[in-house]
Amino acid sequence: MIAINKVSKHYGAFQVLTDCTTHVNKGEVVVVCGPSGSGKSTLIKCVNGLEPFQSGEITVNGVSVGDPKTDLPKLRSHVGMVFQNFELFPHMSIVENLTVAQIKVLGRDKPEADEKGIQLLDRVGLKVQALKYPGQLSGGQQQRVAIARALAMDPICMLFDEPTSALDPEMINEVLDVMTELAQEGMTMMCVTHEMGFAKRVASRVVFMDHGHIVEDDLKDAFFANPRSERAQQFLAKILHH
Amino acid sequence: MYEFDWSSIPGALPFLVQGMYISLEITAIAIVVGIVWGTLLAMMRLSSVTALSWFAAGYVNLFRAVPLVMVLLWFFLMIPHMLESIFGFPRGSDMRLGSAIAGFALFEAAYYSEIIRAGIQSVSKGQMAAANALGMTYGQSMRLVVLPQAFRNMVPLLLTQGIILFQDTSLVYVSALADFFGAAYKVGDRDGRLVEMLLFAGAVYFVLCFTVSQLVRYYQKKLKTA
Numbered sequence: 385m386i387a388i389n390k391v392s393k394h395y396g397a398f399q400v401l402t403d404c405t406t407h408v409n410k411g412e413v414v415v416v417c418g419p420s421g422s423g424k425s426t427l428i429k430c431v432n433g434l435e436p437f438q439s440g441e442i443t444v445n446g447v448s449v450g451d452p453k454t455d456l457p458k459l460r461s462h463v464g465m466v467f468q469n470f471e472l473f474p475h476m477s478i479v480e481n482l483t484v485a486q487i488k489v490l491g492r493d494k495p496e497a498d499e500k501g502i503q504l505l506d507r508v509g510l511k512v513q514a515l516k517y518p519g520q521l522s523g524g525q526q527q528r529v530a531i532a533r534a535l536a537m538d539p540i541c542m543l544f545d546e547p548t549s550a551l552d553p554e555m556i557n558e559v560l561d562v563m564t565e566l567a568q569e570g571m572t573m574m575c576v577t578h579e580m581g582f583a584k585r586v587a588s589r590v591v592f593m594d595h596g597h598i599v600e601d602d603l604k605d606a607f608f609a610n611p612r613s614e615r616a617q618q619f620l621a622k623i624l625h626h
Numbered sequence: 627m628y629e630f631d632w633s634s635i636p637g638a639l640p641f642l643v644q645g646m647y648i649s650l651e652i653t654a655i656a657i658v659v660g661i662v663w664g665t666l667l668a669m670m671r672l673s674s675v676t677a678l679s680w681f682a683a684g685y686v687n688l689f690r691a692v693p694l695v696m697v698l699l700w701f702f703l704m705i706p707h708m709l710e711s712i713f714g715f716p717r718g719s720d721m722r723l724g725s726a727i728a729g730f731a732l733f734e735a736a737y738y739s740e741i742i743r744a745g746i747q748s749v750s751k752g753q754m755a756a757a758n759a760l761g762m763t764y765g766q767s768m769r770l771v772v773l774p775q776a777f778r779n780m781v782p783l784l785l786t787q788g789i790i791l792f793q794d795t796s797l798v799y800v801s802a803l804a805d806f807f808g809a810a811y812k813v814g815d816r817d818g819r820l821v822e823m824l825l826f827a828g829a830v831y832f833v834l835c836f837t838v839s840q841l842v843r844y845y846q847k848k849l850k851t852a
Binding site: 429432434456457458459460461462463464465467469471472473474475484485488489490533534537 | 750752753755756757758759760761762763766770771774775778
């Protein structure tokens with residue numbers, strides 16, 4: 385579904401990504417982790433072309449992201465993305481957040497988009513909030529709306545960029561629950577996250593990054609049982625101790 | 627001691643109202659055209675196409691570096707000639723109002739574009755990314771997501787600029803166009819009561835502008851608490 389082949393990126397002289405190669409098969413959940421500044425967010429933003437990269441190739445469902453001839457808006461319309469800071473549109477009601485792209489990008493008519501939007505809000509447990517505005521919701525609720533907004537486009541895969549990092553601790557689980565459910569239904573997912581509990585529960589594979597390199601790319605059990613690199617061992621020791 | 631005599635005001639009211647109508651007409655059209663053209667300029671300025679951003683920067687810098695009254699005079703003198711020679715308009719037709727509106731709109735667009743550019747930049751980059759991630763094109767993202775938020779933040783500044791514009795319309799007196807100020811001046815000159823008429827005109831400008839600026843302040847407060 386997603387194939388990343390020898391992708392490198394630099395800002396001026398600063399190398400952000402070096403020869404990154406990995407993939408996400410259909411139905412797989414791949415968790416990308418690593419210390420901050422390791423390039424994981426940049427990598428996931430390259431997948432839907434939000435960040436350009438200088439060399440290598442990324443294909444999503446066979447379509448090359450870096451090819452200038454690729455219709456990026458079209459590609460992005462069926463790749464869902466959830467951001468660290470939710471990025472709901474504050475000037476629109478919750479239900480409008482879910483319908484605007486359905487109507488303007490997919491060309492659905494309003495009743496159809498509304499129905500789909502309400503159905504997805506119900507699914508993330510926020511149907512009663514449909515007419516409120518993002519500012520009136522808690523962070524966890526906003527992030528669940530953001531997931532529903534991405535799902536409203538009927539995506540073929542979902543990208544999560546640190547979806548719980550901006551949340552208060554007591555709100556993390558409500559978001560992870562929605563993500564877990566999604567994973568169990570067979571959604572293809574690539575998640576940048578520090579939530580190792582989530583990774584242990586649902587990940588197929590874990591990719592560990594450091595300084596712009598993919599250091600490990602292994603099946604979940606193998607990664608947690610005995611990480612091969614010293615860097616990953618240190619990382620896990622730090623993050624699993626509490 | 628100077629003796630005030632306000633008696634020429636009541637009789638002149640219809641003429642003054644007509645003048646106010648012209649002032650408001652120039653203000654309204656210049657605001658609308660200025661904001662539309664200013665938005666386009668701001669988007670050009672922020673565009674990654676160098677030619678567009680240079681053009682917008684040049685335009686803005688040019689108009690911000692010359693006095694408004696001079697721009698107005700250029701337009702008074704140039705537009706009639708241009709229309710005569712290009713479209714064969716009859717010589718001597720009165721285009722003072724049209725050229726005043728054109729002059730104000732193009733001049734104000736330079737100021738509006740700077741306000742709008744700051745407004746666009748005040749919307750977080752993540753909003754553009756989120757709109758793009760949903761498959762919206764650049765144009766859709768701007769129109770549906772970024773600009774509505776930018777304008778909401780900018781309304782107070784845009785209105786304040788509108789108040790300044792309204793005051794500046796008095797400069798059309800250089801073409802002897804009877805806007806409110808021009809009308810008041812003409813009446814005062816005719817009746818030998820210039821001081822009274824100008825005091826009266828000043829009071830009217832003050833009441834209007836002060837009222838609107840209080841409304842802007844009220845709106846600003848509401849925006850902050852929202």
